[in-house]
Amino acid sequence: MSSADLTSERDLPSEREASAKGDIAPEHDGPRDTGMDDASLHHWLTRTWRTPPGIIGALSSVDHKVIARRYLITAFLFLCLGGLNAVVMRIQLSGPQRGLVGPDLYNQLFTMHGVTMMFLFAVPIVQATGIYLVPLMVGTRNIAFPRLNAFSFWIYVSGGLFAWVSFALAMAPDVGWFAYVPLSGPEYGPGKRADVWAQMITYTEVSSLAVAVATIVTVFKQRAPGMSLDKIPLYVWALLVTSFVVVFAMPAVMITSTFLILDRLVGTHIFNPAEGGDALLFQHLFWFFGHPEVYIIFLPATGMVSAIIPAFARRPAFGHLGLVLSLIAVGFLSFGLWVHHMFATGLPKLGASFFTASSMLIAIPNGVQIFCWLATLWDGRPVIRTPLLFVFGFFFTFVIGGLTGVMLASVPLDLQVHDTYFVVAHFHYVLIGGSVFPLLAAAYFWFPKITGRMMSERLGRWHFWLAMIGFNTAFFPMHIVGLWGMPRRVYTYPAELGWGNINLFISAGAVLFFLSFVLFAFNLVHGALRGATAGDNPWDAGTLEWATSSPPPSYNFARIPVVTNVEPLWAERGALPVATGLRVDVRELLVSTVAEAYPDIREKSATPSIWPLLAAIAVGATFLYSIFTPWAIVWGAAPIAVTLVGWFWPKGDPEDEE
Amino acid sequence: MKRLASIALATAITLLLQGCAGWQSALDPKGPAASELAWLIWFFTGLCAVVWALVMIALAVPLTMRSRLHIDPLVLDAGADNRKLRAVMIAVGLTAVILVGLTLLSFFANRTLAAIGSDAALTIRVTGHQWWWEVRYEDATPSRILTTANEIHIPAGEPVRLLLTSTDVIHSFWVPSLSGKLDLVPGRMNVLDIKADKPGVYRGQCAEFCGAQHANMGTFIIAEPRAKFDAWWNDQLQPAAAPTSDEAKAGENLFLKRPCVMCHKIGGTPAGGTVAPDLTHVASRQTLAAGTLAMSRGNLAAWIADPQGVKPGSHMPVVDLSGDELNAIVAYLEGLK
Numbered sequence: 001m002s003s004a005d006l007t008s009e010r011d012l013p014s015e016r017e018a019s020a021k022g023d024i025a026p027e028h029d030g031p032r033d034t035g036m037d038d039a040s041l042h043h044w045l046t047r048t049w050r051t052p053p054g055i056i057g058a059l060s061s062v063d064h065k066v067i068a069r070r071y072l073i074t075a076f077l078f079l080c081l082g083g084l085n086a087v088v089m090r091i092q093l094s095g096p097q098r099g100l101v102g103p104d105l106y107n108q109l110f111t112m113h114g115v116t117m118m119f120l121f122a123v124p125i126v127q128a129t130g131i132y133l134v135p136l137m138v139g140t141r142n143i144a145f146p147r148l149n150a151f152s153f154w155i156y157v158s159g160g161l162f163a164w165v166s167f168a169l170a171m172a173p174d175v176g177w178f179a180y181v182p183l184s185g186p187e188y189g190p191g192k193r194a195d196v197w198a199q200m201i202t203y204t205e206v207s208s209l210a211v212a213v214a215t216i217v218t219v220f221k222q223r224a225p226g227m228s229l230d231k232i233p234l235y236v237w238a239l240l241v242t243s244f245v246v247v248f249a250m251p252a253v254m255i256t257s258t259f260l261i262l263d264r265l266v267g268t269h270i271f272n273p274a275e276g277g278d279a280l281l282f283q284h285l286f287w288f289f290g291h292p293e294v295y296i297i298f299l300p301a302t303g304m305v306s307a308i309i310p311a312f313a314r315r316p317a318f319g320h321l322g323l324v325l326s327l328i329a330v331g332f333l334s335f336g337l338w339v340h341h342m343f344a345t346g347l348p349k350l351g352a353s354f355f356t357a358s359s360m361l362i363a364i365p366n367g368v369q370i371f372c373w374l375a376t377l378w379d380g381r382p383v384i385r386t387p388l389l390f391v392f393g394f395f396f397t398f399v400i401g402g403l404t405g406v407m408l409a410s411v412p413l414d415l416q417v418h419d420t421y422f423v424v425a426h427f428h429y430v431l432i433g434g435s436v437f438p439l440l441a442a443a444y445f446w447f448p449k450i451t452g453r454m455m456s457e458r459l460g461r462w463h464f465w466l467a468m469i470g471f472n473t474a475f476f477p478m479h480i481v482g483l484w485g486m487p488r489r490v491y492t493y494p495a496e497l498g499w500g501n502i503n504l505f506i507s508a509g510a511v512l513f514f515l516s517f518v519l520f521a522f523n524l525v526h527g528a529l530r531g532a533t534a535g536d537n538p539w540d541a542g543t544l545e546w547a548t549s550s551p552p553p554s555y556n557f558a559r560i561p562v563v564t565n566v567e568p569l570w571a572e573r574g575a576l577p578v579a580t581g582l583r584v585d586v587r588e589l590l591v592s593t594v595a596e597a598y599p600d601i602r603e604k605s606a607t608p609s610i611w612p613l614l615a616a617i618a619v620g621a622t623f624l625y626s627i628f629t630p631w632a633i634v635w636g637a638a639p640i641a642v643t644l645v646g647w648f649w650p651k652g653d654p655e656d657e658e
Numbered sequence: 659m660k661r662l663a664s665i666a667l668a669t670a671i672t673l674l675l676q677g678c679a680g681w682q683s684a685l686d687p688k689g690p691a692a693s694e695l696a697w698l699i700w701f702f703t704g705l706c707a708v709v710w711a712l713v714m715i716a717l718a719v720p721l722t723m724r725s726r727l728h729i730d731p732l733v734l735d736a737g738a739d740n741r742k743l744r745a746v747m748i749a750v751g752l753t754a755v756i757l758v759g760l761t762l763l764s765f766f767a768n769r770t771l772a773a774i775g776s777d778a779a780l781t782i783r784v785t786g787h788q789w790w791w792e793v794r795y796e797d798a799t800p801s802r803i804l805t806t807a808n809e810i811h812i813p814a815g816e817p818v819r820l821l822l823t824s825t826d827v828i829h830s831f832w833v834p835s836l837s838g839k840l841d842l843v844p845g846r847m848n849v850l851d852i853k854a855d856k857p858g859v860y861r862g863q864c865a866e867f868c869g870a871q872h873a874n875m876g877t878f879i880i881a882e883p884r885a886k887f888d889a890w891w892n893d894q895l896q897p898a899a900a901p902t903s904d905e906a907k908a909g910e911n912l913f914l915k916r917p918c919v920m921c922h923k924i925g926g927t928p929a930g931g932t933v934a935p936d937l938t939h940v941a942s943r944q945t946l947a948a949g950t951l952a953m954s955r956g957n958l959a960a961w962i963a964d965p966q967g968v969k970p971g972s973h974m975p976v977v978d979l980s981g982d983e984l985n986a987i988v989a990y991l992e993g994l995k
Contacts, residue, residue, distance in 0.1 A: 102970050103870045176867050182844060183827040183869055188788075273845025279828060280843060313720075314731045318742060344830055344866070345841045346822075346848035349772065353765050360757040367753040368746070370713065375742040377720045379734075384721075392717065399713050403706035406757070410764035412771055413702060415838025416684040416695050419830060419865040483699065485682035485834045487865045490873035494949075497682055497861075542731065570732050 030585035033559060041558050044584035049141065049555040052608055060608040062146035063554055064135050067153050069450065071128030074153075075121050078160055080517070082116035085109045087514050090474075094507035096495035106491035107174035108193075112167050114177030115197065118293065119204040120160045122435060126300035127211045129442060130239040132450065134215055136545035136552060137233050139224030139561045141589055142605050144217035145210075147612045147647060152210035154616030159203025162624060166196045173197035176489060178290060179260070181271040181282045186264045195264060195627035198257040202623055205250040208296075212246035215239055222589055223597040224544065225579045226563040231597075233543045233566065234317055237324050238303025241331040245292045245299070248335065253289035256282060265630055280345055287338035295334040297431060299327060301438035302369055305391055308438075308445050311541040312388040315379045316567050319372035326365035326372075333362040343414045352411045359409030366402060370395070385539075386460030390441035393468050397433025401426055404479065419489075422482025428475045440467070440520065447524070448538045452550040453531030459523040467516035473509025477502050542567025547576055560590050563597070604653065615643035682861040684834040689853045691771050691837035698767050702760065709756070771837075775851020778819035782810060786822075786829030786842035786864070789871035789972060790935055790948040795891065796821075804894050805923075807935030808948045811890050814857040814881040822848040827869060833862030833879050841866055854881035863949065870971025876949020897926025898938045898994050909990025912983050917975065924994070934974070941994045947972070958988045 033041055051061040061067065089109050092100045101109065135143045143149050166172045173193045175184040184194035219240045223232070232240075260282070262268040269275035271282050310317045317323060339347065339355040373395075382388060404426040408414050417423060440463075447455050481502050486493065493499055537546035546569055548557050559578035565571030579599060582588045587605040592598060622636025687693040785792040795804040812818045822831055824842040831850060832839035840850040854860065864875035882890065901907045913919060914928060921934035929937075944953055947969050951957040960967075963984055965974035979987065 103873065104971065107870065180828055180867075183867070188827050188869065273843075279845060310731075314729075315734060316732065318739065319746060322746070344839050345843060346846065349768060353768065356764055357761050360761050363757055364750065364754055368750055371746040371749045374713070374716045374720075375746055377717070378723075378742060379720070379738070381723050382720060395713065395717050399710050403710055406706065406760065407699075407702045410698070410702065410760065410767075412695055412764055412767045412838060413698050415840070416692075416699065416834060418839060419832075419867075483684045485684065485832075485861075485863075487832070487863060487872075489867040492873050494876075565732070567732065570730070 030583050032580070033582050033584050034580040036584070038558065041584065042553075045555040045558065046553065048584060048587055049553075051554065056610060057608065059613050060150075060610045062142070062150050062606055062608050062612075064131050064143040064146065064149060065450075065552060065554075065556075067146075067149055068128045068132035071124055071131060071153055071156070074157060074160065075125035075128060076521075078116050078120040079125075080521075081164065082113050082121055083514055083517060085113040085116065087510060089113065090507040090510040092491065093493075094504045096493050096497075096500045096503075098492065101491070103491045104174065105170075107176075107489075108167060108170070108172040110489055111173045111176055111179075111197070112163070115163060115173065115200065117431075118177055118297075119201065120156075120163065122297040122431065123204065123208050123293070124156055125439060126242070126297055126435070127208055127215070129304070129439070129446075130215055130242075130300060131211060133446065133545055134218055134236055134239050135222070136449075136548065136556055137236050137543050138219060138222060138227060139544045139547075139557060139563065140218065140222040141556050141560075142587070143214050144222060145214045145606070147606045147609055148210045149214050150609075151612035151616050152207040152214075154613050155203055155210070155619060156207040158616060158620030158623075159200050159207065162203065162620070163196065163200045166192075166200075171196060173200075178283075178286055180286075181260065181263070181279050182273075184260060185271055186267075187272075189264070192627055195261065198260045198264075199623050199627050201253055201257045203620065205254050206619070208246050209250050212243035212250075215243040216247070219243075220594050221591050223592050224561050224563050225590070225592060225597055225599045227592075227597040229595055230321075231563055231566045231568075234306035234320065234323055234327075235300075235303035235543075237327055238299050238306065241327045242296055242299045242303075245296050245331050245334060249289045249292035249296065252285055253293075256285040256289065259285070261626070265627075280342070283342050283345065284338070287341045288335070290341065291338040292334040294427075294430065295330055297435045299330065301394075301435040302327065304438040304442040304445075305373060305394060306369075307541075307543065308387050308391055308441050309373050309376050309382075310567070311445070311539045312383045312385065312391075313376050313379055314383065315376065316542070316570075317372065318375040318379075319368075320566060322368055323372050326368045329365040330362060333358065333365070337362060340409055340414065343411050344418045349411075356409050356411050360406065363402065363406055370399065385444075386455070386457055386464060387441040387445040387539075389461065389464045390437050390444065393464060394433060394437040394441065396468070397429050397437060397471065401429030401431075401433050405430060417482055419487055420482035421478040421486045421488055424488050425475050425478035425482060428478075432471060432475070437467075443520075443524070445539070446545075447527060448531075448534030449545055449550045449552070451528050451531070452534055453527055454534050454538060455523050455527035455531060459519065459526070463516055463519045463523060466512060466519060470509050470512030470514070470516050474506050474513050475509070477506050477509075481506070537569065542570040544568055607651075609647065611643055611647035615640065615647055618643045681859065682834055682863070686835050688858060688860060689836040689855055690774050691852065692835055694767055694770050695838060698764070701763070705756070705760075774853055775817040775819055778817040778851055780813065780816065781819045781821060782812075783821045783823070784810070784831060784842070786824035786826070786831075786868070787933075788826050788869050789864070789875040789969070791831075791875075791877050792935070802891075802895065804891060805936050806894060806939065807943075808876070808945065809878045809880055809943050811880045811882060811887055812852070812854060813884045813887040814854050816884070817851055817853040820850045820852060822850055828866050829864045829868050829875070830866035831862065831877070832865040833860050833877070835860045836862075836879060839865045852879070854879065857881050857883055857886075859944075861949070871969050874948060874950045874969050874972075876945070878944060878949065880944075893942075894939055898924045900926075901990050901993055903989060903993075905986050905989040906993050907990075909986035909988070912979075912987050913990060916979070916987075917977055918987070937991065937994060939994055941992050947974075955988055955992055958991055959984055962987060 051057060051063050051066055092098050092106060131143060171192050173196050175189060175194055179194060179197045182188050219236055259270045263270055269277045271277045271279055273279055306317055306323055336358045337355060340359045343352055408426060444455055444460055481499055486499050534550045536549055544561055547561055559580055562577040562579050582590060582602060587607060589603050589605045590599055591601045591603045593600050618639040622632055625632035625636060685696055687696045781796040783794040783796060791808050793806050793810050797803050822840055822842045824844045829842040830839045831842060836852045836854055840848050858881055860879045862877045864872055901910045919929045921931040923930050923932060923936045925938035946953055946957055946961050950969055951961060965972055966976060
């Protein structure tokens with residue numbers, strides 16, 4: 001590790017002095033970017049940071065943008081698969097006593113729909129967006145722990161394959177995405193279906209924990225000089241809070257699924273009431289993760305809204321501090337509400353009332369966010385482009401979902417609507433309204449940065465209206481049919497109950513909503529191939545990701561920017577001040593202090609490596625094997641150890657020798 | 659598009675005609691608990707609708723305002739921002755007040771609900787099974803304890819205490835027109851008090867996903883005037899009616915020789931299985947297989963001949979019977995009023 005000798009060129013009296021500073025580096029130092037001309041800087045940095053050519057090279061990539069693109073595409077494919085599940089279910093439910101699918105397949109369908117949407121689409125896609133954007137927004141060259149990041153992607157892919165291959169083999173979990181015991185336990189969940197659920201969770205939690213850790217370190221230690229805590233973009237704040245929620249919530253579900261595997265595989269009786277275990281313990285453990293999970297999906301989406309609104313309202317977000325504090329408050333409070341999923345289990349009344357109060361409480365920081373965004377928009381006529389349309393769609397739907405959430409927080413009211421279609425409507429309003437619409441807004445907003453091309457605005461508007469009409473047609477009537485007494489997770493219903501027409505209407509809406517995604521996919525492909533050239537900053541937005549080219553080069557920024565404002569590109573209309581002094585012949589990052597982002601040290605960033613992929617294969621195979629025998633952990637340890645040794649093998653750097 | 663419009667119209671008309679009616683609707687309360695809850699639902703819905711409309715208005719207003727595009731985005735009007743800060747503070751304050759109000763409201767509603775059944779004289783133990791309900795009427799006199807299935811007769815106008823538990827997985831007991839739901843958790847006993855204001859039949863069904871046939875786990879609460887209820891209880895305590903016709907006698911014989919006897923109980927005969935519904939008075943019930951089929955000779959035959967076709971995955975096995983044997987068993991069961 002070399003001590004920091006980085007200096008903002010802006011603070012230096014002359015460029016000559018700056019380059020002189022670079023020259024007095026220790027002997028083993030290579031060339032630095034100080035004073036280097038643009039062409040040779042580009043040449044050096046490309047050679048150092050590019051992803052190696054060839055298939056092995058591609059599989060070895062540790063570039064956060066490459067990994068994020070793969071994540072985004074994979075998650076989108078899983079969204080399509082989960083959506084197809086939903087379409088089949090909606091056709092089955094479009095009338096009473098339809099026979100398209102039987103209960104066995106239907107129960108797998110809704111479980112796979114939930115598992116896919118939560119674990120293989122929503123969490124990965126919000127994290128992937130962060131993997132792409134956070135390093136660019138904080139002005140660094142790569143994410144922290146890039147190999148861990150690559151590993152997380154391969155683990156995620158193996159988890160997704162595991163789940164969907166099981167589905168193809170008709171052994172997909174059929175116990176619902178929260179897989180309550182005893183239904184998923186050894187006695188009532190025969191076969192391997194519940195094991196697939198429990199182990200598939202393990203893949204995704206390992207993957208999202210890895211990303212969370214990388215994100216936290218990137219935000220804390222790799223921010224561009226000058227990006228003190230008060231100048232961190234709101235989107236980055238959202239990802240930071242989300243990552244902490246991941247770190248604290250995921251272990252709870254890890255324990256839950258491990259206990260379940262132990263009950264099923266080893267013969268423990270942790271959840272078996274007949275042997276002194278407790279079936280409700282499972283629910284407490286699961287929802288202690290499960291409720292924060294909702295905010296893991298929702299908080300990054302609020303970050304996207306906070307990034308998009310200022311760009312189109314043409315001013316910095318109103319109440320920046322309030323928005324940051326709300327994010328942190330939501331992050332904390334999300335751990336205090338889990339019991340509102342369990343009001344119908346017969347809890348002591350006073351305890352339940354406490355969770356009514358805490359569930360109501362979280363509406364306050366969420367309200368603060370909504371009001372601050374409205375106040376930002378109030379500054380003038382906003383520029384209405386597709387991203388902002390989807391943000392409006394977010395307001396329209398998410399506020400409904402939030403308000404029905406307030407209804408569900410009330411213990412007595414919840415007892416009527418819990419586990420009915422009212423709840424199905426509520427959480428789709430929250431998750432699609434609160435997260436998917438912001439994600440679609442984000443897709444239109446950042447697509448030009450990722451591909452260098454614009455998506456069609458005209459198709460975008462069609463897409464927006466089709467999605468809005470389809471979504472509300474499909475999900476609003478579910479509130480009503482839930483109040484009419486229709487429970488969720490039923491594969492059919494009797495004609496006498498009079499739910500036929502409204503369900504047909506819902507199914508028609510679901511088909512429209514699915515078509516809107518077909519249109520979106522077309523617009524993505526069309527934009528990537530034929531879209532107008534975007535330029536660096538098509539929206540004239542203010543944050544650092546727009547300072548580099550579109551798509552960004554492998555090294556992100558030729559010179560590390562120096563941040564002077566929360567919207568640096570608006571503050572420095574000429575050219576951004578930059579900091580120099582980093583080596584260009586090896587992968588070197590600038591590490592800064594946590595609070596003030598004062599340049600601190602230069603640190604090496606990991607080079608491309610095939611070992612993360614091999615490690616992921618070893619870990620994935622171990623997880624897969626362990627649904628059959630607990631000894632898999634023992635046998636799997638050897639290949640995992642080999643791959644990890646390869647991964648961490650010393651490179652002969654002086655600091656490794658110390 | 660035309661078809662869609664007609665569906666929309668049909669739905670709208672159904673909504674209007676039906677209103678909130680239906681024998682399994684939370685919006686069509688038939689007891690004090692459901693009435694309190696329906697009121698609560700409408701109140702919350704109304705308030706939430708107002709809040710939503712206000713937010714939408716606040717969102718729509720800036721679209722109509724004068725553009726300030728030409729200005730540098732970092733140059734802000736400090737006075738305007740101060741006014742906005744005040745507006746946001748007021749909005750947050752109002753939100754807090756509304757939330758505190760709703761919390762108190764639901765707390766007191768919960769107290770009202772808890773008071774409804776505090777003086778219940780009748781206790782019924784409801785045990786959840788995959789996928790039917792075992793119903794046992796408790797009584798201080800052991801000979802008056804009564805076990806039946808799926809249909810719960812109660813005296814109208816009186817509070818009744820239900821003790822809820824399960825022997826296999828978690829189920830949830832929910833009759834929306836009488837009260838909210840409560841889970842049946844193995845190893846635990848939950849207490850739900852219900853009261854029907856008037857005689858009538860109120861449908862409910864399992865609300866917690868419990869496996870393959872979760873969708874076909876219906877139950878009925880049949881509220882009757884006290885005298886009729888007492889008479890029903892006394893009838894149900896009688897052993898099964900002896901078969902009268904030859905065919906029915908043959909049916910009884912077959913029932914006792916075939917696997918039926920392993921799971922089902924018929925009072926007054928050697929059949930004493932307890933893992934499946936008690937059939938002592940099966941023909942007096944309105945439905946078969948937990949609300950899956952209406953009670954009729956044809957449906958009895960269909961259910962016995964092909965249980966996996968009627969209710970795929972159910973624990974009722976297929977029993978190999980000839981046509982005559984099936985008819986005989988049906989004739990016997992049909993007589994068990």
